[in-house]
Amino acid sequence: MKYNVLIVDDEEGIRMAIKRALNNYHIDFPFLDESIEIDVYEAESAERALEILRDTPMDIILLDNKLPGMQGIDIMPYINEHYPDIKILIITSFASLDIALEATKHGAFDFIPKPFTPGELKNAIETATKQIYLNNILKDMDREARKIRFKFLSILSHELKTPINTLEGYMMMMKEKQLGPNIDNYMDLIDKMINKLDDMRALIMDLLDFTNLNSDKTIGEKEFLSLKDVINFCVDSQRPLAIQKSISFDIDIKSPLTFFASKNEMEILFNNLINNSIKYNKNNGKVIIKGEETDSSIIIKIKDTGIGIAPDDLSKIFDEFYRSAEAKSRRLSGTGLGLSIVKRMIELYNGTIDVASKLNEFTEFTIILPKNNNSNQAIN
Amino acid sequence: MEKIKILLVDDDPDFADQMLFYLNKFGYDTMYLPSQRSAESRLKDIQFDLAILDLMMEEDDSGLQLARKIKANSPEIPIILLTAITNETGYSFSQEFKNSPELLPIDKYCEKGIRPDVLNKIIEQLITIKK
Ligand SMILES: Nc1ncnc2c1ncn2[C@@H]1O[C@H](COP(=O)(O)OP(=O)(O)O)[C@@H](O)[C@H]1O
Numbered sequence: 155m156k157y158n159v160l161i162v163d164d165e166e167g168i169r170m171a172i173k174r175a176l177n178n179y180h181i182d183f184p185f186l187d188e189s190i191e192i193d194v195y196e197a198e199s200a201e202r203a204l205e206i207l208r209d210t211p212m213d214i215i216l217l218d219n220k221l222p223g224m225q226g227i228d229i230m231p232y233i234n235e236h237y238p239d240i241k242i243l244i245i246t247s248f249a250s251l252d253i254a255l256e257a258t259k260h261g262a263f264d265f266i267p268k269p270f271t272p273g274e275l276k277n278a279i280e281t282a283t284k285q286i287y288l289n290n291i292l293k294d295m296d297r298e299a300r301k302i303r304f305k306f307l308s309i310l311s312h313e314l315k316t317p318i319n320t321l322e323g324y325m326m327m328m329k330e331k332q333l334g335p336n337i338d339n340y341m342d343l344i345d346k347m348i349n350k351l352d353d354m355r356a357l358i359m360d361l362l363d364f365t366n367l368n369s370d371k372t373i374g375e376k377e378f379l380s381l382k383d384v385i386n387f388c389v390d391s392q393r394p395l396a397i398q399k400s401i402s403f404d405i406d407i408k409s410p411l412t413f414f415a416s417k418n419e420m421e422i423l424f425n426n427l428i429n430n431s432i433k434y435n436k437n438n439g440k441v442i443i444k445g446e447e448t449d450s451s452i453i454i455k456i457k458d459t460g461i462g463i464a465p466d467d468l469s470k471i472f473d474e475f476y477r478s479a480e481a482k483s484r485r486l487s488g489t490g491l492g493l494s495i496v497k498r499m500i501e502l503y504n505g506t507i508d509v510a511s512k513l514n515e516f517t518e519f520t521i522i523l524p525k526n527n528n529s530n531q532a533i534n
Numbered sequence: 535m536e537k538i539k540i541l542l543v544d545d546d547p548d549f550a551d552q553m554l555f556y557l558n559k560f561g562y563d564t565m566y567l568p569s570q571r572s573a574e575s576r577l578k579d580i581q582f583d584l585a586i587l588d589l590m591m592e593e594d595d596s597g598l599q600l601a602r603k604i605k606a607n608s609p610e611i612p613i614i615l616l617t618a619i620t621n622e623t624g625y626s627f628s629q630e631f632k633n634s635p636e637l638l639p640i641d642k643y644c645e646k647g648i649r650p651d652v653l654n655k656i657i658e659q660l661i662t663i664k665k
């Protein structure tokens with residue numbers, strides 16, 4: 155796919171610099187199979203730009219604010235009227251930023267303050283390109299699946315980019331020595347950067363679980379397992395975390411809870427739930443796990459005495475990437491993927507998961523796994 | 535002269551850290567709240583001259599909901615809405631609403647990656663318009 159970009163600037167130096175920056179520039183979107191290439195055209199005046207527009211369709215115009223003859227701003231209404239799909243980016247010196255801000259009210263898509271780096275230029279072009287692409291697909295997109303894929307991937311790229319932006323922000327502060335020349339002043343900031351990196355690592359691990367899940371393949375072989383053993387194993391592996399917050403476990407499982415499943419998957423499932431019950435608990439809190447079985451199903455309850463979940467959030471916590479405001483504002487790190495993995499996993503085994511909670515008092519997850527799910531029947 | 539007081543509502547504490555740092559550096563008084571819910575519960579007893587709101591917090595349009603509530607009581611307070619979505623989705627609010635700005639309680643949309651000095655310019659502009 156190719157998009158045409160027209161540079162309108164009377165200074166040859168600027169036109170050259172922009173051309174150089176955009177030379178061989180491709181834009182890749184996570185939701186697009188092919189990348190977008192940019193073809194660059196140039197005009198040294200507004201009048202010349204209008205001539206070119208008559209012959210060649212453009213997608214983006216980089217419009218210098220100050221031109222000899224007709225001004226950039228003067229031709230905007232004309233372009234908007236005759237070529238409404240073209241995105242106009244105003245190039246402006248920092249001093250006349252006010253004019254540029256004004257221009258965005260009258261149809262300019264965005265502005266690029268001079269002097270700009272090639273990175274800033276590309277960023278602005280990327281944003282405009284995505285806008286154009288989105289407009290185009292919205293025109294002919296009715297396939298639900300594509301929409302969902304689009305939504306998931308755009309949230310995903312958001313989740314991946316946010317921590318990168320945060321890291322970049324902190325690094326810029328260091329590079330510009332915003333806190334003075336002494337490295338000791340930056341320790342707090344460096345700790346935050348390290349935490350962000352840990353978050354990103356966790357996100358990548360969760361994503362690997364998540365994409366595995368969607369590939370319809372079981373992670374590991376299925377076998378007859380004792381879920382009681384699996385749960386005890388998960389509790390043990392998370393005990394260090396619990397000890398930090400002086401959280402105690404109260405586990406009441408009488409029978410072995412035999413279930414035909416992949417051990418890996420069951421560990422991912424219970425690790426996520428138990429991890430949440432510690433992470434969202436209070437100091438000196440409790441985690442109460444009960445397990446029992448009937449002829450047809452296994453019922454497991456995991457309850458904690460933690461921060462709870464607001465009624466409005468209850469329906470959302472199983473959504474991909476959803477995290478409650480409480481979770482985020484307490485700086486409890488997480489990806490928001492855990493429960494969506496848990497839910498999908500349980501559904502693969504034809505089970506159900508429900509949650510009950512009272513803010514600031516408790517949260518209880520109830521899992522019901524049918525023993526006679528397809529895979530179990532196949533063996534029995 | 536009294537310092538200008540800016541309310542920042544954003545659920546990303548790291549982003550908020552950085553914003554507050556620059557806002558303070560530019561000489562503003564700041565107040566920070568981490569969610570739509572916490573902001574709503576405090577709106578009655580706080581005073582500020584300008585608000586910077588994150589669009590997506592508890593809800594996809596938390597920032598807009600908050601903006602409506604602020605403007606309902608104090609229509610003169612300028613509001614900047616921060617979005618992190620244009621870059622990912624290509625979805626742009628300023629485009630969407632450019633034909634009907636009066637319908638929206640927002641004075642300016644900004645991308646979250648905005649350069650601090652540019653943001654400061656926007657703040658100055660909004661504050662002088664108000665005066
Ligand atoms: N035991 C719990 N107590 C309180 N809130 C919880 C609990 N488990 C999950 N939540 C809420 O559900 C959200 C989603 O959980 P999850 O998908 O595991 O993501 P993460 O733990 O990475 O944030 C959490 O951010 C939190 O707000």
Ligand SMILES: [Mg+2]
Binds near residue numbers: 488
């Ligand atoms: Mg979790």
